[in-house]
Amino acid sequence: FILYTSGSTGKPKGVVHTQAGYMVWASFTFQNVFQVEENDVYWCTADIGWVTGHTYLLYGPLLTGSTTLMFEGVPTYPSPGRFWEVIDKHHVTIFYTAPTAIRSLMAHSVDHVLAYSLSSLRVLGSVGEPINEEAWHWYHQHVGKGRCPIVDTWWQTETGGVMISALAGITPSVPARAGLPLPGVQPVLLAQDGSEIEGNDQEGYLAIKASWPGVIRTTWGDHERARQVYFQPYPGYYFTGDGARRDEQGLYRIIGRVDDVINVSGHRFGTAEIESAINESEYVVESAVVGYPHDVKGQGIYAYVICKDGVPEAELDRQRVEGSIIEAVVAQIGRIAKPDKIQLVSGLPKTRSGKIMRRILRKVAEGETANLGDTTTLLDPLVVEEIVAGKK
Incomplete structure (x- = not known):
């Protein structure tokens, strides 16, 4: 299928994914990141026209036979308690949303959250951008009641599914850290000259060393663009376009797009x-x-x-x-x-x-x-x- 990126830094690109590879990656990542169980009720708030809606609202849950809740609307209408009302009503156990939604709800009284028990929840997820520490703690304390692990997932339209994330309840869930790579994913930090940066407590360009089933195959109508953007900058690697930091424990923190680096x-x-x-x-x-x-x-x-x-x-x-x-x-x-x-x-x-x-x-x-x-x-x-x- 073809899915256009939103063009946050330029003209939209038609990302092409293939059926078998994409389906394998959607199923594998959904089951492992969220540690899905037989009786889970899963809710991803993403729009279906976005890659998160494709992979984790539709295909991941369908491939694993999971119950997936679909919602059309905004988190603040008819009141800022709308999300929490839906969670309680349908006994949602896994909740996956974006930091921008969390921050919009933080602007309202926490009473809108406290009015609901949210006792069915066992896993929280974050997607779309790095979640800042204040939002992480608010999410963990008020929505997860201090007991639900947060999986802060890093991936892209081009990767097809999650690449770096905590595995719910298994690997560490740390504020402002995406965490460790999924099994089989080989992230590296590169210097400007293309050399790999070894060791922890290091910062560089985030690239992926080997292939994986969900990798982009081409950009629709312009294969050369795919080659130039993702594979030509550092031959032998998939270049993500993101900068990242590997902390003392080896956990990855995404620090923003490389083209969004400011030199002061x-x-x-x-x-x-x-x-x-x-x-x-x-x-x-x-x-x-x-x-x-x-x-x-x-x-x-x-x-x-x-x-x-x-x-x-x-x-x-x-x-x-x-x-x-x-x-x-x-x-x-x-x-x-x-x-x-x-x-x-x-x-x-x-x-x-x-x-x-x-x-x-x-x-x-x-x-x-x-x-x-x-x-x-x-x-x-x-x-x-x-x-x-x-x-x-």
Whole structure:
């Protein structure tokens, strides 16, 4: 089948998967990551048009004969307790959702969660982007009641299924860590020259050393593009386009897209790293960070931030929020990583699958607002107009 990526960094690509290999990987990863049992009721909140909907809403559960719950709607309608109501009503045991959904629910009173028992749950999952520590702890404490393991899954449309993740209840579930590779998956960290970086407590480009059943076969109508993007940058490896860190225990942490690395005065920062720090501020629900040309530093840091209580109207309140954001970044990373510009916004330009279209944010930060490129997959185009109007 052909599934188009959302084009968060460029023109959408038609990713081609083959029947047998994809089905093997969907079944194997679904059963092992979630440790599915015979009487489980599984709920993946993803849209069916997204690869997560394909692999873990439909094919994985169907291949293993599992009960899968399908839901159409948003987590906050008719109330922010909608997800928890569904879980209790249908006795959901495994719940798989995106950090962006979790953060949107964190903006509301925790009473919406506490009103439900959620006693049927035994496994929680996260997908789509690295989950920041604050969201991880909220998810673990309030939804999982401190007893459910969280599988923070890393994979891509191109991989067909999960590649790096904890195995529920078996391997360590650690905040802000994807964890260990699945059996048979051989991740490596590469230096810019293509050499493998050995040992733990290391950082580099994430690549996969050997093939696996769910690997992308081509990009529809443009095989050369698949070769150039995934296999040519480092011959002999599948290049993920992500940066990663392997910690002291050998657990992998995804630090953001390689093309989202910001170089500030010679210091390289992953956008996910800075966003995670910003999100630690008591005022912040979600953020997105991009680089922009800076006369002195080479690149400056431009932060788009959604506040828990909306965009403050009073200048004094805005200063308080911005001060809190800077304090959080300095405490987590250091003064060198503090944002040069902070724009408080009511929303971020996201695709229907929940991905932030960073190229739009980057163009706005750089002052190139005349041509923002393809915006057909945006969930709410009005957000872009607001961001352009409020540019710092």
